[in-house]
Amino acid sequence: MPDxxxxxxxxxxxxxxDTIALGPGKAQLLExxxxxxxxxxxxxxxxxxxxxxxxxxxxxxTCFENPxxxxxxxxxxxxxxxxxxxxxKVLALYRQYENAVSExxxxxxxxxxxxxxx
Amino acid sequence: MPDxxxxxxxxxxxxxxDTIALGPGKAQLLExxxxxxxxxxxxxxxxxxxxxxxxxxxxxxTCFENPxxxxxxxxxxxxxxxxxxxxxKVLALYRQYENAVSExxxxxxxxxxxxxxx
DNA sequence: TCTCCTTATATCCGTATGTATATAGCGGTA
DNA sequence: TACCGCTATATACATACGGATATAAGGAGA
Numbered sequence: 001m002p003d004x005x006x007x008x009x010x011x012x013x014x015x016x017x018d019t020i021a022l023g024p025g026k027a028q029l030l031e032x033x034x035x036x037x038x039x040x041x042x043x044x045x046x047x048x049x050x051x052x053x054x055x056x057x058x059x060x061x062t063c064f065e066n067p068x069x070x071x072x073x074x075x076x077x078x079x080x081x082x083x084x085x086x087x088x089k090v091l092a093l094y095r096q097y098e099n100a101v102s103e104x105x106x107x108x109x110x111x112x113x114x115x116x117x118x
Numbered sequence: 119m120p121d122x123x124x125x126x127x128x129x130x131x132x133x134x135x136d137t138i139a140l141g142p143g144k145a146q147l148l149e150x151x152x153x154x155x156x157x158x159x160x161x162x163x164x165x166x167x168x169x170x171x172x173x174x175x176x177x178x179x180t181c182f183e184n185p186x187x188x189x190x191x192x193x194x195x196x197x198x199x200x201x202x203x204x205x206x207k208v209l210a211l212y213r214q215y216e217n218a219v220s221e222x223x224x225x226x227x228x229x230x231x232x233x234x235x236x
Numbered sequence: 237t238c239t240c241c242t243t244a245t246a247t248c249c250g251t252a253t254g255t256a257t258a259t260a261g262c263g264g265t266a
Numbered sequence: 267t268a269c270c271g272c273t274a275t276a277t278a279c280a281t282a283c284g285g286a287t288a289t290a291a292g293g294a295g296a
Binding site: 039041054071072074078 | 239
């Protein structure tokens with residue numbers, strides 16, 4: 001038997017008021033923006049429309065005191081984007097949080113109660 | 119100043135495969151079902167359609183090895199519902215999990231970076 | 237100055253999700 | 267035996283979310 005039968009994966013989203021400030025999708029987007037130095041390239045990598053990616057970035061930037069993503073327009077590459085110091089910090093904290101959350105004993109106990117055919 | 123400015127509330131959903139086995143809504147539904155001993159009363163309390171409540175119960179019952187909600191039809195009250203032992207256990211574990219997760223230091227640190235006008 | 241690729245933004249449309257509504261069946265109790 | 271209120275289920279409809287598309291603007295470099 002390989003291993004991963006009856007597995008529970010926690011998904012964590014942080015709500016500020018009634019808008020989701022951060023979640024799995026936004027975190028991955030941040031990561032890809034930093035990798036590609038571009039919102040549109042990150043969107044393509046996630047097979048997500050640029051519109052959606054831009055909206056996600058926009059809500060993150062307005063949710064937090066300082067923008068997480070810094071953008072520039074123009075230039076020979078048309079512009080680009082990268083994470084601000086605060087963006088890097090937020091991403092790191094979220095990943096750290098995710099790790100802590102996914103290692104709790106309640107998870108494995110809940111997983112043991114799952115049905116086999118998943 | 120009262121208190122709760124710049125507050126982050128974590129929302130935790132547990133995915134089994136690609137279906138959400140448990141989340142904030144389903145947990146609250148379980149709680150209300152146990153309180154009212156009725157799916158429809160619980161749905162009304164959450165201002166949710168009976169159909170939706172029933173679908174949530176159905177996915178929970180099929181996600182887990184044993185049903186979390188036991189139902190009965192007929193009788194002078196028309197029937198009713200209550201949590202199984204496994205349902206009670208799952209709910210308790212989820213609440214415990216929630217508590218642990220909402221007390222992590224990363225949360226308060228992230229919250230301190232939020233914008234004021236939320 | 238022209239080109240290029242990106243950010244930024246608006247409009248339109250399809251799909252998917254949930255609500256509303258209707259109906260059948262069940263089985264204690266009066 | 268008739269009633270009642272619930273579970274269980276189907277169908278039709280509204281609405282919201284995301285994708286596709288179009289367009290403007292920006293600015294470094296050739």
